[in-house]
Amino acid sequence: MTDWALLDHEYLMSTYSRLPLVIDHAEGNYLFDINEKRYLDLFTGLAVNILGHSHPYLMNALATQAERFLHISNFFYNPPAIRLAKRLVDNTLEDGKVYFCSTGAEATEAAIKSIHKWISRQEEPKEGIIVLKNSFHGRTLGALRLTRQPGIYQDFPTLPISIYEVNMNDIAGLKDICEKHHPAAILVEPILGAGGILPLTQQFLETAQALCQEKNMLFCLDEIQTGVGRTGTLFAYQAYDLKPDLILFAKGIGGGLPLGGIIAGQKLKNTFQPGDHGTTFSPSPLSAALGNAVLDVLIEQHQLEKGKEVADFLWSELQKLQRKFPALIEQINGRGMMIGIITTLSKTSIEQLRQEFLENGILINITAGTIIRLLPPLTLTKEEVTHFIDIFHQLLAKME
Numbered sequence: 015m016t017d018w019a020l021l022d023h024e025y026l027m028s029t030y031s032r033l034p035l036v037i038d039h040a041e042g043n044y045l046f047d048i049n050e051k052r053y054l055d056l057f058t059g060l061a062v063n064i065l066g067h068s069h070p071y072l073m074n075a076l077a078t079q080a081e082r083f084l085h086i087s088n089f090f091y092n093p094p095a096i097r098l099a100k101r102l103v104d105n106t107l108e109d110g111k112v113y114f115c116s117t118g119a120e121a122t123e124a125a126i127k128s129i130h131k132w133i134s135r136q137e138e139p140k141e142g143i144i145v146l147k148n149s150f151h152g153r154t155l156g157a158l159r160l161t162r163q164p165g166i167y168q169d170f171p172t173l174p175i176s177i178y179e180v181n182m183n184d185i186a187g188l189k190d191i192c193e194k195h196h197p198a199a200i201l202v203e204p205i206l207g208a209g210g211i212l213p214l215t216q217q218f219l220e221t222a223q224a225l226c227q228e229k230n231m232l233f234c235l236d237e238i239q240t241g242v243g244r245t246g247t248l249f250a251y252q253a254y255d256l257k258p259d260l261i262l263f264a265k266g267i268g269g270g271l272p273l274g275g276i277i278a279g280q281k282l283k284n285t286f287q288p289g290d291h292g293t294t295f296s297p298s299p300l301s302a303a304l305g306n307a308v309l310d311v312l313i314e315q316h317q318l319e320k321g322k323e324v325a326d327f328l329w330s331e332l333q334k335l336q337r338k339f340p341a342l343i344e345q346i347n348g349r350g351m352m353i354g355i356i357t358t359l360s361k362t363s364i365e366q367l368r369q370e371f372l373e374n375g376i377l378i379n380i381t382a383g384t385i386i387r388l389l390p391p392l393t394l395t396k397e398e399v400t401h402f403i404d405i406f407h408q409l410l411a412k413m414e
């Protein structure tokens with residue numbers, strides 16, 4: 015039999031440590047390995063497969079578009095992309111406009127460039143973007159400047175993009191920067207994803223938005239992980255009643271294909287002119303067709319509401335577990351299908367826990383060292399929740 019691990023090691027640069035699994039196919043909420051063992055997928059390709067795998071409606075949309083054309087370039091009008099842009103705008107910033115790219119990091123790059131284009135048009139001096147300590151905005155060099163996670167940006171050249179770093183939920187610190195300097199923008203994740211599923215408070219977000227209005231700054235939200243239904247609303251900010259100037263999205267929107275972008279409101283929607291920015295491949299008509307199918311399922315077929323109901327059940331079951339094992343489960347953070355479980359377990363024990371979940375046919379993710387990150391699909395069923403909780407209960411009882 016082919017030794018995929020050996021070949022991987024020999025021919026692929028080692029940028030990720032892998033789980034000991036070779037996936038043969040995927041269906042619904044499960045991955046199947048080459049030994050036909052099935053795994054309940056509770057991290058969905060890192061927040062990408064928001065509707066699980068090979069969803070029939072998405073597969074149909076993909077096949078239909080594939081018969082028309084796969085790629086046409088930006089020289090032509092691209093109906094699936096235009097339709098998707100309109101629907102994104104209709105559901106977020108009315109009168110807004112969309113720029114499409116393929117990945118999250120590229121969405122951040124587009125945000126950085128459009129913020130700087132805006133700066134160049136302001137009469138008063140503006141400099142710098144306020145970002146959070148421990149933020150994650152991507153790994154290309156521009157995005158990396160805004161990513162403030164130690165261990166990720168060291169060893170690489172620093173682009174001269176001015177930033178100010180503030181601790182999450184530190185309102186005094188945020189005000190202080192805005193008093194002393196003339197920042198152009200605040201860019202934050204409503205819930206820090208890679209940083210450990212840590213939500214910003216309503217008060218911090220409202221203060222950030224108010225400061226932006228007061229001081230002519232841009233209020234920008236990285237919804238690359240929190241967006242597309244992940245937290246129970248189409249975008250996370252909608253639960254806080256905010257109105258950002260810029261929304262970054264990627265991950266879930268393409269239904270498994272690469273698609274990302276930014277949605278800009280009044281202040282930023284006309285900053286880019288032909289020649290200012292662009293890329294050959296995006297928006298891929300295939301990705302855009304899937305994006306439309308994702309919105310059909312989430313909105314028209316009410317998967318947002320259905321997913322929210324199962325997420326509520328998952329939360330209440332997890333909270334029961336926490337009450338049973340207070341010495342092991344310290345805190346549960348996040349919202350909807352974006353859950354971070356802070357445990358008292360050491361790095362070794364958490365690795366062992368992940369291994370035991372794997373043996374029991376359940377895939378979980380660990381982030382920020384020891385935080386259990388769950389990013390289940392919105393198609394998760396209550397039966398699957400109960401099964402996961404049963405296994406989790408057994409494993410915790412063994413560890414106590």
Ligand SMILES: *Cc1c(COP(=O)(O)O)cnc(C)c1O
Nearest residue numbers: 117118119150151152207238239
């Ligand atoms: C994943 C992620 C990114 C980067 O997206 P890529 O597609 O991996 O480049 C940026 N911001 C947030 C909040 C993310 O979760």
